[in-house]
Amino acid sequence: MVVRFFKKLFNIRDRNEQIKFTGQTAAEKRQHTKQQVTEAIVVTPTQAVESQLDLSALFYSLLFANQSIADSGIANNLERRVMQDIELALSSPQAIAENVLKLPSKILELDRKLADDNIDTKELIKLIEQDPLLCVEVLKLCNSMAFKRSENDVTSIQQALVQVGRQQLRHFITSCLAREMIDIKPIYFRRFGAEIWRHSMQVAFLASELANAEQCDIAFLLGLLHDVGKIAIFKMLVDAFYQAEPGEQPSSTLFKQVMTTKSLTLSALLARYWRLPEHFEAPLTLLANTNIKPDDEMTLIIWKANIISECSMLQQVDKLPQKELIVLLAQVGITEQEFAELHKKLLEF
Template sequence: MKKWIGRLLGGDKETGSAAGAGTAAAVDEEELAAEIDAAWYRWLTASTGSNVSRELEERVLAQVRALAGDPEGAAGLVPRLPDLVGQLLGALSDENISTGALSAEVGRDLVLVAEVIREANSAYYRPAKPIETLEGAVTMLGLNGLRMLLAKIAMRPLIRTKVQGVARQVAPKVWKHSERCAFAASVMAPGLSAGVFESYLAGLMQNVGLQVAFQVADRVCEGKVPGSGAFGVELIAASRLLSSVIASHWDFPVEVVDAIARAGDPDASNLAQTLAQGDRIAKLRLLLDAEVIDEDDSFVAGGLNGFQRRCLGKLADLGD
């Protein structure tokens, strides 16, 4: 109807106006995303960030970008995924696998059994009565829930790195974001016709490159990290590409690798859009929890729609 009225009133003028509005909206969206990234980076590095020269900033960025061209070297800076978890995720690719078979696979590792039962009793699932058996826990989680839990267990040591310095100091905050990003992306996925598990996996994986980037910054700046928000925006972009390179080296699904590399690109896949939304919601949740921003902040009011704000609220109850 609007297009018909526009043609009646002015023909091509309406088309040109719409195109201009679309371009302006895209620019505004990019600016908002950069402002949120800058605010989150400043919070992340509040106790470790320092004023350093632009020359040092450029050296950090150059080395991070160079690592994106060296997948093996980049992957060597973080622990490998545990073999058992990889095998389990492979078994879970069978959509027709039975609860009994799933329980048997999980039961091979007592630590994993405890994690599965604990997850089934968490506030997220809210069982009517405590679940005490592995089979009951597997039934409660379902195939996708079990996949997501295994992915989280597998990724945890990648972010909670054993290295010293800045990377170690920021690791707890980075992992908090990874968990919340994964959860938010999985919630956003159905509405964007993206895979729930793939969205969750991309959310967990996207910060691996950032942890490597902090190792680089620590080395180049001799125990410091640049604290500038503008630098943070550049570092986050470079580290996201690095994460995708490492994910590809580890044979992650191609669509997950692409989504990590292109999150925020309006022309990218539905999975990339889902990841970008989850990433934003998670960053805003952490900034709200840290009282850096308020609920009525323009980042929240202007950056999220109603459904995204409800997801933001759900993240407040997500345990560490």
């Protein structure tokens, strides 16, 4: 089903079938080859868990400034300080939600109004235009490579509503409001905040495309929020840099694994404190259990979207070995060709 979806989404069509001397068509041969590959790649539950954790830990290497530092199993002083802060955050998410990572108060309210078909278009536009900075950010998204639909720039919210549609505009506004949570200073934002946000946008996009029509809006916002734990931890890391020894960087394997597992738990705890609706909190709680592949429909969608995005971002910088990529794609249920087409699309983010 996922394979058919991506073929439809990215217009991946089979080549014209040609009869070979074997009597098999090209499509039959490809199907036979695909079956052989599928049979060869048998991913055990243990391999699935390990490969996902390894992928997430490797993904953190994109977010650190100094890539020349060799990984070590021993945490340095900076890492130990941040890990202590993480444990405190897990025991008291209220302090994090109020002082470190505040959910914009209007994000759920405005999202709810955008979902109401009974609200008049003029009233909706007036509501959005009350926030000039929000309007600017929304128009930037409308005119970005990933979403631009014509050669002419979108210059007003009314034009955006006509050109991209109400549902897409809702996604843009939700994205811009959620982005307010990453208010890290520019030097640090360039280091890792920008990559976290890019990943969140990719997961939101993929999740909304994988979900059915009734769930796509929930999937989009959930994709944006699934990594709020990472954002909170990186804000702790930024604060810790001020007290760190010169040149000290997060580089140990232990630290990356801790961040991988703890950030998902923190995301779920923050969602609970923010009193997000159950359809947001429950998937985040299930995602925090990294020992199993989720079977809940919405949780599985976010899980798959997260893996695809991490694979894409790592492949872009040539940091994901082909062998590991094949195992991960087998878990997600797409072929290398389909991933290549999807990777091209994600490069636009």
